[in-house]
Amino acid sequence: MKGEVSRPKLFRTVADLREFLLPWRRAGKRIGFVPTMGALHEGHLSLVRASKAETDCTVVSIYVNPTQFGPTEDFARYPRNLERDMELLSREGVEAVFAPDDAEMYPPGYNTWVEVKGVSEPLEGKCRPGHFRGVATVVLKLFNIVQPDVTYFGAKDYQQSLVVRQLIRDLNLPIELKVLPTVREPDGLAMSSRNSYLSPDARSRATVLWKSLQKAQDLLAQGERDPQVIQEAMRQIILSVPGTSIDYVALVDPETLSPVSTITGPTLAAVAVRLEGTRLIDNLLLQP
Incomplete structure (x- = not known):
């Protein structure tokens, strides 16, 4: 199964993605997971390449999560271009892309939230109240949906990586977290x-x-x-x-x-x- 470079399979529902992943898991294959909000750049692709090198099946999620944006933030204008993202991921040989809609992630009656205390509170937590509650909730949901062996995050969002590390540790998730260096433009600007x-x-x-x-x-x-x-x-x-x-x-x-x-x-x-x-x-x- 490894080594085929073709368009990733695109999944819109939890059930369909799980059905796809089941044979990989039963065969004892390692699953790598890169959660993103799309608008992919070389920073994301460095995470994808690490997963491709270290695991048997790479899953990339593309989901602009509304619960991590504040009311005056840029949720509505956040760049979205699934077709371009799929093209980039095709070149990397990604096996599966999970791109759910809001109703799939937060169906009517949804009412469970995850709060990681401590590391979520200063810096970004102070400037963006509720941000890390949204991040921790969606990340835990995605971890439960994908059930990866390894997940990849970027050091540019350093505080986020600490929140995810705490989440994995406190909730006994059997997931290895890898945090990769920030990828920069030639003049030093962090890719974003x-x-x-x-x-x-x-x-x-x-x-x-x-x-x-x-x-x-x-x-x-x-x-x-x-x-x-x-x-x-x-x-x-x-x-x-x-x-x-x-x-x-x-x-x-x-x-x-x-x-x-x-x-x-x-x-x-x-x-x-x-x-x-x-x-x-x-x-x-x-x-x-």
Whole structure:
């Protein structure tokens, strides 16, 4: 079954996907799972390639999950192009794509929600109330639907990967989580489906997120250990670019996301910036 490069089978219902996966599972094959919201780019495809290399059957979900968007966020305009996504996944030899509609995922009477405390609360959790409740709920549903052996996430959404790790651990899910490095454009901008919102001018200015993270690493290399000093330098770089506003610039413990008072070991630098109405996030694990 492995090695055939053809158009993935597209499934719209849980029952049909499960029926497809049953023979793979019965044959003892390893199933890899890459959950996405579509609008695929090289970041997603790096996860797909890892799954293809390490498992026997790769499932990609494409679902713009409404429960992780706030009322004033970009759910309605989030880019959707299933045909293009299917074409990209065909080239990678993906076996199955799961693209349900909202009624399949949240049928009438749906009333169960998953909350991961602790790591979900700062940073993105503070800026986007309810976001991680939606993420944890849909991810657990997808894990139960696909029942993968391995699942692949990207480090760009670092906090999300911690939430998923906690979810897997606390609920005893027999799933291995692999978090792969952020994939960047040549100028350092982290690949993101939301980059498509940026005008050419805003796109060139968006590199400021990466520049601020590099500044943090540079200051650390020069011996600076005060997170306040580093954060202020990062803020100045970001705010020197016209049209930017900052949701947060933070140096935190990479396991708990708690603020650090002085840098003594690996520290996560995380930024969320709005640029002409588009919200961009990025992070870098700093090594003193």
